[in-house]
Amino acid sequence: MKVAIVGAGIAGLSCALRLQDAGHRVTLFDKGRGAGGRMSTRRIETLAGIAAFxxxxxxxxxxxxxxxxxIGAWEAAGVVAPWPAAGDDAWVGTPGMSMIVKHLADRTDVRWQHQVTALRHDSAGWHIAPFATEPFDTVVLAVPAEQAAPLLADHDPVLANAARGCHASPCWTAMFAFAAPLAIADDIVKHAGIIGWAARNSAKPARQGPEAWVVQATPDWSTTHLEDPVDSVVNHLLAALAEQCPGPMPTPIVRAGHRWRYARAVATDLGCLWNADLGIGAAGDWLLAPRIESAWLSGRSLADHMLAD
Incomplete structure (x- = not known):
């Protein structure tokens, strides 16, 4: 088969590598500038060195x-390491979460900065708009449900409705770097006011650079403030972090914000979506549970369905 996959995150890459191992030709299209997506690592230059988040x-x-x-293979390749602060079974990418995606993407044909706006199907196969490519035999949508639904709508209303029925909550995230370590005892803060999760990113394995914190708001707060200006959101999350710091908190040398519109999918038991007659399917964590493992499993499951057919 000649396969097009829209989305080069964990689900898309998992599906791609399974199909490649079976001898099929796979091309991935991703709107991002490089590997990462929701596993991105942002690096910001400071006078104290590069701060990573x-x-x-x-x-x-x-x-x-x-x-x-x-994960064992990724550990052997040097792209993951245990992070005991988050639990006995917690792993992180090294030197950043994006390295996992980059490691997988390096084994595939990914077209970065290729945002797919439409799909067209005719007797020759699937055409990926707006790009001029040869037609594909099958197409996989490995993007959030909210983005998969409109691409599916003109071709399979049943699959499109399944995607519409899956929703993800947003997450506002702030990033702060400091010239000196904060006096917060633990490397992780959870469920503290509007903070759903905060972590001393610089304490993760194989990290360098100044004291760096990632602060993520709760789903409810993120939903309520979804359209707020980024500066306002960053100010609120900085104040929330300051409440966890004994004594005065120093002024950050880096402050930035990012809005994830589709951060945490609602768990389902669909696994994947596949129309064998048309040769179109979908994979992602939204078809199982909001976990990286679920995205990987969904991609593998879809690839197995495709190979079986």
Whole structure:
């Protein structure tokens, strides 16, 4: 098969590598400038060095034996390491979460900065708009449900409705760097006022640079303030972090914000979506649970369905 995959995150890459291993040709299209997506690592130059922030997914765990084996291979490749502060089974990408995606993407044909706006199907196969490519035999949508639904709508209303029925909550995230360590005892703060999660990113394995914190707001607060100006959101999250710091908190040398519109998917048991007659399907964490492992499993499951057909 000649396969097009829209989205080069964990789900898309998992699906792609499974199909490649079976001898099929796969091309991935991703609107991003490079590997990462919701596993991105942002780096900001400061006078104290480069501050790094895993401002999306914070860590990963494994329950499935196949995914645990994948983590073992990534550890051997030097792109993950345990992070005991988040739990005995927590792992992080090294030196950033985005390295996991980059490691996988390096083994595939990814077209970065290629935002797919439409799909067209005819007797020759699938055409990926607006790009001039040869037609593909099958197409996979490995993007959030809210982005998959409109692409599916003109071709399979049933799959489109399944995507519409899956929703994700947003997450406002702030990033702060400081010239000196904060007096917060723990490297992780959870469920503290409007803070859903905050972590001393610079304390993760293989990190360098100044004291760096990632602060993520709760889903409810993020939803209520979804359209607020970024400066206002950053100010609120900085104040919330200051409440966790004994004594005065120093002025940050870096302050930045990022809005994730589709951060945490509602768990379903669909696994993946696949129309064998048309050769179109979808994969992602929104089809299982809001975990990196779920995205990987969904991509593998879809690839297995495609290979079986």
């Amino acid at each position: 895993d401002h999306g997914a914070q860590y990963l765990t494994a329950r499935d034996p196949g995914f645990a084996a994948a």
